[in-house]
Each structure stands twice: as C-alpha cells, then as structure tokens.
Amino acid sequence: MARAVTNRRKAIVTVAAWLIAIAIFFPIFWIVVLSFKTEGNAIKDPLEVLTSAWTFDSYATVQERSNYFRHFWNSVILSVGSTVLGLIIAVPAAWAMAFVPGKRTKDVLMWMLSTKMLPPVGVLVPIYLIFRDLGLLDSRIGLVIVLTLINLPIIVWMLYTYFREIPGEILEAARMDGATLRDEIIHVLTPMAVPGIASTLLLNIILAWNEAFWTLNLTAAKAAPLTAFIASYSSPEGLFYAKLSAASTMAIAPILIMGWFSQKQLVRGLTFGAVK
Template sequence: MARAVTPQRKATVTVLAWVVGLVIFFPILWTVLLSFKTEADAIGTPWHVLASSWTTEAYATVQQRSDYLHHFWNSVILSLGSTVIGLIIGIPSAWAMAFVPGKRTKDVLMWMLSTKMMPATGVLVPIYLIGIKTGLLDTRTGLVIVLTLINLPIIIWMLYTYFKEIPGEILEAARMDGASLWNEIRYVLTPMAIPGIASTLLLNVILSWNEAFWTLRLTTTNAAPLTAFIASYSSPEGLFFAKLSAASTLAIAPILILGWFSQKQLVRGLTFGAVK
C-alpha cells in the first residue's frame, strides 16, 4: 500500500528541489550577469556587480574580435556529424548485443565502458601524431572521427538498454513474415526505439558540444569550435571576466535552449529502464 504524502513533506521536498536547482544553475546565471558588465565592474564584489549598470560593451568587443559564426558552425557540424555517425554504427551494434545470444556480450559492453575510464592524456600523443601523418589535424573530419570514437561506448550502452526493453517476439514475428535483417532494423526496431534513439542523440550532441580537451588540442583555427572561442579570452595577462562571460554566454546559449526544449525527452531517456 502506497504511503500518503503529507502537504508538509511535499512542500519541504519542493523547497529543497528549488534550492538544489538554484545552486546548480547559479554559475550559469552569474556568468550571464557578468557578461552585461564592464571589466571594472565585473571584478568587483558581488554587491557591486549587482548594483552596477548594465551594458553590452563586452558583447560588442567579442563580436569585433572573434568570428562567432565560424566557431558556431564548427560546433554544429562536429556535434551533429559525430552523433549521426555514432548512431549509424551504434544501432546495428546495440541490436546485435541485445538480440543475438552471446556469452561475451557483457564482457564487450564492460570493455567499451572501460575505455571511458582511461585518462584522455594517455592517448593524446598517438592521436596527435596520427593527425599530423594523415593531414587531419585541425580539420572537421579529424575531430568528427575523434568525437565519434570517444562517445561511441555511451551510444551503444544507451541503445542496448533501450533495445533490451523491446520484446524479442516482435522481431521474430517480422522474420517469420519474411523481413530481412536490414528491414527488421529499419522498419521494426528503429521506429519502436525512436524515443530512446532521440534521447541518445540529444545527450551525445550535448557531450560533443561541450567537449573541450580534444577540441582545444587538435585544432587551432580552421576547425575550432566554441570551446576554443571561449578559451581565446584567457590570456597570460589575466582573465577578462566580462568578455570571457560574454563569450561563454554566446557559446552555451544554443545548447541551453536545446536542453530546455528537450528536457522531458532527456529525463525520460536517462531514466528509461530504471523503473520496471
């Protein structure tokens, strides 16, 4: 029998949820606030920052100094390109692990997940040298390949979880009706797993968009995404807080908007299969 939730308990949980949410969101809110201040005001005390006047001077300087659209389109191409290629590889791989019996399936899944535990610096030099030898250093193609490989374990793990929730009898019925392997994946499995695939797509777009380690070390100008755009406002002379905040706000705004409109899908995807 379910336990009744008292109004006091509900109010307490609501207040705690708002407090936790505000604490998590506060750095972003403060970054946006500093972006509308002058450099002199941005380094002041919190009360001084709140009381100072608002200005778009930092945004004007950022627009004059940097090509925002160039970095923005690089981020879009890298995020969508790596995610789409990852899904093309991940859907058949997850299907095979979910519906083809095998004693080593869990071992393979754990091996793929273990690659995410390895420090990225451990493979930086080999990948950097490969990029130089192949001419893919500071190119969108090279970065798409790297981002695809580092996010592929997450794509396969998530899709595997979704596919395991689909009854195997449905696929067997499709085979009995004469469906080929390709038609089974395309017309039966994929439409049933659209919510899971959409959640995987959204999460991996966010991960690729926010990836900083590889994008800062494998690019300089041509393929530099918004992470490099932000880093360009940190100099040996010091941090220009207002300009850095303006650049950060411009970089995170698109992904914040995407996350806001797709939050229900993201929550459903991240919690799918957790509750039976």
C-alpha cells in the same frame, strides 16, 4: 498499497529540489550577469556587480575580435556529425548485443565502458601523431572521428539498454513475415525505440558540444569550435572576466535553448522502459 506522502514531506522535497536547482544554475546565471558588465565592474563585490550599469560592450568587443558564427557552425557540424555517425555504428552493435546475446556480451560492454576511464591525455600523443601524418589536424573530419570514438561507448550502452526493453517476439514475428535484417533494424526496431534513440542523440550532442580537451589540442583555427572560442579569452596577460563571460554566454546559449525545448523528450527517453 502505495504509501501516503505527507504535505510536510512534499514541502521538504520541494525545497531541497529548488536549493539543488539554484546551486546548479547559479554559476550560469552569474556568467550571464558578468557578461553585461564592464571589466571594472565585473571584479567588484557581488552586490556592486548587480547594481552597476549594464552594457553590451563586451559582446561587441568579442564579436569584433572573433568570428563567432564560424566557431558556432563548427560546433554544430562536429556535434551533430559525430552523433549521427555514432548512431549509425551503435544501432547495429546494440541490436546484436541485445537480441543475439553471447556469453561475452557483458564483458564486451564493460570493456567498452572501461575505455571512458582512461584519461584522454594518456592517448593524446599517439592520436596527435596519427592525425599529423594523415593530414587531419585542424580538420572537421578528424574531430568528428575523435568525438564519435570517445562517445561511442555511451551511445552503445544507452541503446543496448533501450533495445533490451523491446520484446524479442516482435522481431521474431517480423522475421516470419519475411523481414530481412536491414528491414528488422530500420522498420521494426528503430521506430519502437524512438524515445530512447532521441534521448541518446540529444545527450551526445550536448557531450560533443561541450568537449574541450580534444578540440583544443587538435585544432588551431579552421575547425575550432566554440570551446576554443571561449579559451581564446583566457589570457596570461590578465583576467578579462566580462569578455570571457560574454564569450561563454554566446557559446552555451544555443545548447541551453536546445536543452530547454527538448527537455520533455530527453526525460521521456531516459525513463523509457522504466515503468512496466
């Protein structure tokens, strides 16, 4: 029998949820506010910042100084390209682990996840030297490969979890009907796991979009995404809060909009198989 939830408990949970949401969203809100202020007003007390005049001067300056759309398209290509490549590799890998389990499946999964525990700076030098020798520095192809590799463990783990929720009898029935391995993965398994695959795709696009360490160290200008675009406004000569906030707002706006419109699909995918 389900336990009754009192109105007081509902109110407490609602208030706590709103407080957590405000705490998470406030830094983004403040960045947006500062982006519409002059440099002089941006460093004033919070109440003075809110009541001071609003202006688009910082956005105009940022656009004049940097080619925003070039950085934007680089971010789109890198995030979408690395995610699609990761899915192409991860779907067969997750299928093999989920439906052809071996004694070492859990060990392999834990080993893959352990690679995320290594600080990126620990492998920066060898990867930099490899990219330099292969001519991949400051190239989209090189960054797509790196972003694919760093997010691949997460993609495999998520897809493995979703695939495990699909009854194996369905795949056995497809084999009895003459389905090949390729047909089984593409025409049977993948359509049934669409919510999980969609949430995996969205989450990894966000992770690749926000990746800063590798994009700052392996690019200079030609393949620089929006993370490098933001970093260019952090100057040792001074703190330019308004311009930095404008650049940050322009960088996070596309991914915030995408997250807003895809939140239902993301939640549906993350809870896929949670309720029997």
